[in-house]
Amino acid sequence: MDRSKLTRNILIAMVAGFLIGSLIHFMALDANSFIETYLVGGLFYIGGQVFIASLKLLVVPLVFVSLVCGAGNLAGHNNMGVIGLKTVGLYLLTTALAIVLALSVANVLNPGLGVNLAEATTFAAKESPALTQVIINIFPSNPVKALADGNMLQIIVFAILLGIAMTRAGEQGQQIRASMARWNEVIMQLVLMLMQVAPIGVFCLMITLFAKLGYSAINDLITYFFCVLLVLALHFLVTFSVLIRFLVGVNPLTFYKRLLPVMAFGFSTSSSGATLPVTLETVEKRLGVSKSISSFVVPLGATINMDGTAIMQGVATVFIAQAYNIDIGMGGYLMVILTATMASIGTAGVPGVGLITLALVLSQVGLPVEGIALIIGVDRLLDMSRTVVNVVGDATIASIVARSEGEFDDSVFAQETRSMSASNAA
Ligand code: ASP
Numbered sequence: 016m017d018r019s020k021l022t023r024n025i026l027i028a029m030v031a032g033f034l035i036g037s038l039i040h041f042m043a044l045d046a047n048s049f050i051e052t053y054l055v056g057g058l059f060y061i062g063g064q065v066f067i068a069s070l071k072l073l074v075v076p077l078v079f080v081s082l083v084c085g086a087g088n089l090a091g092h093n094n095m096g097v098i099g100l101k102t103v104g105l106y107l108l109t110t111a112l113a114i115v116l117a118l119s120v121a122n123v124l125n126p127g128l129g130v131n132l133a134e135a136t137t138f139a140a141k142e143s144p145a146l147t148q149v150i151i152n153i154f155p156s157n158p159v160k161a162l163a164d165g166n167m168l169q170i171i172v173f174a175i176l177l178g179i180a181m182t183r184a185g186e187q188g189q190q191i192r193a194s195m196a197r198w199n200e201v202i203m204q205l206v207l208m209l210m211q212v213a214p215i216g217v218f219c220l221m222i223t224l225f226a227k228l229g230y231s232a233i234n235d236l237i238t239y240f241f242c243v244l245l246v247l248a249l250h251f252l253v254t255f256s257v258l259i260r261f262l263v264g265v266n267p268l269t270f271y272k273r274l275l276p277v278m279a280f281g282f283s284t285s286s287s288g289a290t291l292p293v294t295l296e297t298v299e300k301r302l303g304v305s306k307s308i309s310s311f312v313v314p315l316g317a318t319i320n321m322d323g324t325a326i327m328q329g330v331a332t333v334f335i336a337q338a339y340n341i342d343i344g345m346g347g348y349l350m351v352i353l354t355a356t357m358a359s360i361g362t363a364g365v366p367g368v369g370l371i372t373l374a375l376v377l378s379q380v381g382l383p384v385e386g387i388a389l390i391i392g393v394d395r396l397l398d399m400s401r402t403v404v405n406v407v408g409d410a411t412i413a414s415i416v417a418r419s420e421g422e423f424d425d426s427v428f429a430q431e432t433r434s435m436s437a438s439n440a441a
Contacts, residue, residue, distance in 0.1 A: 032221025086178025
């Protein structure tokens with residue numbers, strides 16, 4: 016199936032799943048009814064879960080092989096250090112910008128004024144790890160365990176070191192490098208196979224999510240909910256568009272059009288990790304980022320770059336401070352920028368983890384962690400939306416780094432435009 020048709024089918028599946036799921040929700044069927052038991056809780060649930068499991072299946076081998084190849088290629092480049100620094104620097108900078116935007120807008124809209132605190136007492140906060148331990152945990156002592164546990168930060172460190180060593184090991188290393196490149200091709204083929212059934216998977220996921228989503232919580236938290244959505248939209252439409260226009264030098268609208276399947280996957284799976292196979296494919300084949308840049312920058316971003324998550328954490332911090340009537344002051348805000356940027360590195364790209372690392376941010380600025388109970392009710396929908404921002408951020412930075420290294424192929428970007436207009440005309 017050609018790409019534009021596949022994108023169209025994924026989007027149709029997403030909208031259809033949303034509409035049918037919402038319809039089932041509002042019909043408020045009996046929990047034992049046929050639709051609830053055999054369709055929502057049976058067929059569609061199984062379809063969605065199998066789809067997510069298959070996406071996740073690809074993540075560890077994909078990140079590992081792709082980063083070994085990426086780091087290996089870069090190690091041959093004489094400015095590997097510069098590319099690495101540029102990538103991490105841009106990831107951190109955009110995340111910090113996202114939090115500043117979140118704190119500013121939240122301070123204007125005041126989402127936490129007049130909130131009822133009764134719910135917060137019922138929340139048993141999970142222990143958040145200390146920042147020192149978070150840093151130590153990045154370094155693997157057992158690579159097999161890291162791979163088996165899917166510990167992405169440890170896998171990244173191991174893969175990068177292995178890639179560099181491979182390039183330095185001369186002829187012997189060359190052979191392993193060639194076989195890794197072959198593995199990379201095979202895994203990308205698996206990604207393509209999965210993409211063929213993606214419309215069905217997305218449809219099942221969207222139906223089960225929206226059939227079960229609790230909308231009533233949104234009423235009580237309407238300002239918080241829309242404040243997070245507003246900042247996500249601003250960061251997406253303003254920050255990213257400016258970066259794409261001026262640092263990548265292409266039309267942001269066309270850029271977003273290319274990324275539609277990535278956004279649809281991010282939204283329906285709520286997981287940057289599960290979306291990674293699609294992000295990699297799209298960034299290479301539809302945007303024109305070279306393999307050597309994308310295979311390094313994109314898997315790294317799916318793990319450490321979470322602008323959308325940081326935005327939620329910024330707004331949530333202001334919300335909780337206001338709900339408890341605690342003034343954290345300017346120093347507190349600076350601390351939020353620092354810890355939320357760090358927390359986004361430690362946030363795994365799976366659903367809902369942003370709320371757990373929020374505990375780390377709150378405790379650093381002396382806010383009650385129980386406050387998380389206040390926002391949990393609306394987090395599912397926000398998680399879906401912030402994951403879209405997380406994955407688009409990865410693609411944007413990958414394109415910027417590629418452009419600055421002369422590794423952005425304008426003919427791929429343009430070719431896609433031609434093939435799209437041809438298929439529209441047909
Ligand atoms: N679901 C988000 C992601 O995978 C992480 C989070 O904010 O919970 O990007």
